[in-house]
Amino acid sequence: MRLVVRAAEVLRAERLIPITRAHVDSCLYHGEATVDFVERLIEGGAQVTVPTTLNVGALDLLHPELWRGDAIAAERGRLLMGHYRSLGCQPTYTCAPYQLPEARPAFGEQVAWAESNAIVFCNSVLGARTERYGDFTDIACAITGRVPDAGLHRTDARRAVLVLRLASDVPAPLLEDGSLYPVLGIVLGRRAGSRVAVIDGLPPGISEERLKAIGAAAASSGAVAMFHAVGSTPEAPTLEAALQGIEPEEVAEVGMAELRTARDALTTAQGGAPAGTPIGTVSLGTPHASLAELRAVERELAGARPAPGVELLVSTARSLLAEAEEQGLAPRLRSLGVELLVDTCSYIAPVLRPSPLPAMTDSGKWAFYAPANIGVEVVFGSLRECVRSAVEGRVWRDAGLWSAA
Amino acid sequence: MRGRVLTDGGARGVALVLQEPLSLWGGVDPATGAIIDVRHPQRGTFIKGRVLVMRSARGSSSSSSVLAEMVRAGCAPAAILLGEPDLILAVGAAVAEELYGVRVPVLQLDPDDLASIPDGASISIVDGGEVSVA
Numbered sequence: 419m420r421l422v423v424r425a426a427e428v429l430r431a432e433r434l435i436p437i438t439r440a441h442v443d444s445c446l447y448h449g450e451a452t453v454d455f456v457e458r459l460i461e462g463g464a465q466v467t468v469p470t471t472l473n474v475g476a477l478d479l480l481h482p483e484l485w486r487g488d489a490i491a492a493e494r495g496r497l498l499m500g501h502y503r504s505l506g507c508q509p510t511y512t513c514a515p516y517q518l519p520e521a522r523p524a525f526g527e528q529v530a531w532a533e534s535n536a537i538v539f540c541n542s543v544l545g546a547r548t549e550r551y552g553d554f555t556d557i558a559c560a561i562t563g564r565v566p567d568a569g570l571h572r573t574d575a576r577r578a579v580l581v582l583r584l585a586s587d588v589p590a591p592l593l594e595d596g597s598l599y600p601v602l603g604i605v606l607g608r609r610a611g612s613r614v615a616v617i618d619g620l621p622p623g624i625s626e627e628r629l630k631a632i633g634a635a636a637a638s639s640g641a642v643a644m645f646h647a648v649g650s651t652p653e654a655p656t657l658e659a660a661l662q663g664i665e666p667e668e669v670a671e672v673g674m675a676e677l678r679t680a681r682d683a684l685t686t687a688q689g690g691a692p693a694g695t696p697i698g699t700v701s702l703g704t705p706h707a708s709l710a711e712l713r714a715v716e717r718e719l720a721g722a723r724p725a726p727g728v729e730l731l732v733s734t735a736r737s738l739l740a741e742a743e744e745q746g747l748a749p750r751l752r753s754l755g756v757e758l759l760v761d762t763c764s765y766i767a768p769v770l771r772p773s774p775l776p777a778m779t780d781s782g783k784w785a786f787y788a789p790a791n792i793g794v795e796v797v798f799g800s801l802r803e804c805v806r807s808a809v810e811g812r813v814w815r816d817a818g819l820w821s822a823a
Numbered sequence: 824m825r826g827r828v829l830t831d832g833g834a835r836g837v838a839l840v841l842q843e844p845l846s847l848w849g850g851v852d853p854a855t856g857a858i859i860d861v862r863h864p865q866r867g868t869f870i871k872g873r874v875l876v877m878r879s880a881r882g883s884s885s886s887s888s889v890l891a892e893m894v895r896a897g898c899a900p901a902a903i904l905l906g907e908p909d910l911i912l913a914v915g916a917a918v919a920e921e922l923y924g925v926r927v928p929v930l931q932l933d934p935d936d937l938a939s940i941p942d943g944a945s946i947s948i949v950d951g952g953e954v955s956v957a
């Protein structure tokens with residue numbers, strides 16, 4: 419309770435309000451401090467008082483054979499994940515709890531979610547309400563069942579103060595391509611910082627997968643906890659609704675020059691990894707792949723397998739994997755040589771086959787963090803580009819998509 | 824100058840003015856205190872013992888844990904001065920104090936005050952948020 423009150427002071431809240439559920443990120447091992455903290459809670463006899471899902475942990479508990487790191491780190495990571503279960507949290511171990519039907523809050527529901535991409539999705543796409551909670555605060559809210567009545571829990575703070583208008587030079591085929599959305603997210607995070615922005619000019623009814631990609635990237639390049647997309651997110655049926663009828667602080671146009679620069683910066687591999695550059699790895703599923711994304715991988719493979727020596731790995735939630743097993747999708751993917759990882763992510767756990775060649779990803783977030791976390795050079799591309807590149811063993815580009823103005 | 828206290832404490836150190844916001848998770852190696860974010864202009868700089876001056880926070884909600892772990896490992900910054908309030912860093916510092924008895928003050932300064940701090944300045948902070956720059 420002391421931590422929740424501390425949070426209320428930081429956020430200048432006058433009172434606490436009840437929540438209906440929580441999503442806890444503290445179960446990922448970052449060193450002994452994370453164990454010391456939860457052991458203090460366990461000694462105190464704490465239990466969560468609302469349904470609480472868990473974020474990714476340090477390792478894949480269902481496929482421990484994938485771990486390539488040292489045994490002690492695996493043991494500490496596993497211990498921490500178990501400790502959070504013992505507090506009454508559900509062992510979901512996913513960064514995309516919004517893809518689990520039983521964990522999805524309804525519109526307007528007050529919750530306490532951690533994990534930067536989940537926070538954005540919760541606020542923006544579901545219209546449920548959470549502040550940008552981090553480790554320690556998340557479990558404190560889950561135990562007390564209370565959050566400060568402040569920030570994005572309140573309607574006024576959900577108003578967009580920045581309008582990002584897509585310029586007319588963004589071509590229609592690019593709007594239909596998956597690679598635009600993480601790049602747009604990177605631009606959004608840089609421009610918005612921690613402000614709520616509204617994106618105007620996208621076609622209506624953008625899919626949840628694409629909104630997820632925007633949010634995950636924006637929460638990596640900035641401190642974005644919520645955005646609106648006119649015609650796609652529930653609090654932005656119109657631009658005026660997202661602005662709550664108040665003049666925005668800033669209106670900015672986002673055109674191809676800025677998008678291209680942001681897209682190029684996501685690739686760290688030498689020379690910008692033009693088509694034909696050999697790759698060693700393809701990593702998809704950051705945030706965790708939905709069933710639709712798993713099906714898209716199968717569709718793009720079209721019966722082909724990754725080239726010899728190329729690893730194609732997709733991260734997802736254990737409960738979605740179970741569903742994919744039942745549908746026969748997971749066995750089909752495995753028979754084509756796709757590795758499926760659950761409970762963790764390939765830029766957290768040492769699971770990728772060591773390779774001197776760059777790794778390709780369709781995720782702005784993975785491209786952002788993987789170079790520092792696991793020491794790989796990254797090539798960014800759409801899911802289609804990633805899968806075809808895996809099959810060819812070299813970067814394959816959807817020609818013209820980003821070059822034609 | 825006086826800051827708004829997000830997590831209280833006293834500290835002394837040399838200012839490290841970040842040219843761009845930094846996510847502690849994925850951006851700093853908690854075992855050494857070095858900036859490892861490959862896109863950060865100050866990659867390779869050590870934040871251990873420095874007074875971190877940062878316009879705004881960024882990135883991962885795991886940064887609370889990373890700050891607490893840096894304190895445990897003895898690699899934490901001496902203090903963090905922000906232009907915007909940040910719950911994630913404030914709570915990381917509060918938990919570190921609770922677990923290890925080490926205080927890393929986290930203060931929110933007026934953006935103009937924050938911008939007036941030169942990189943390399945000697946900073947001292949006393950309980951209650953009083954900041955002196957020499």
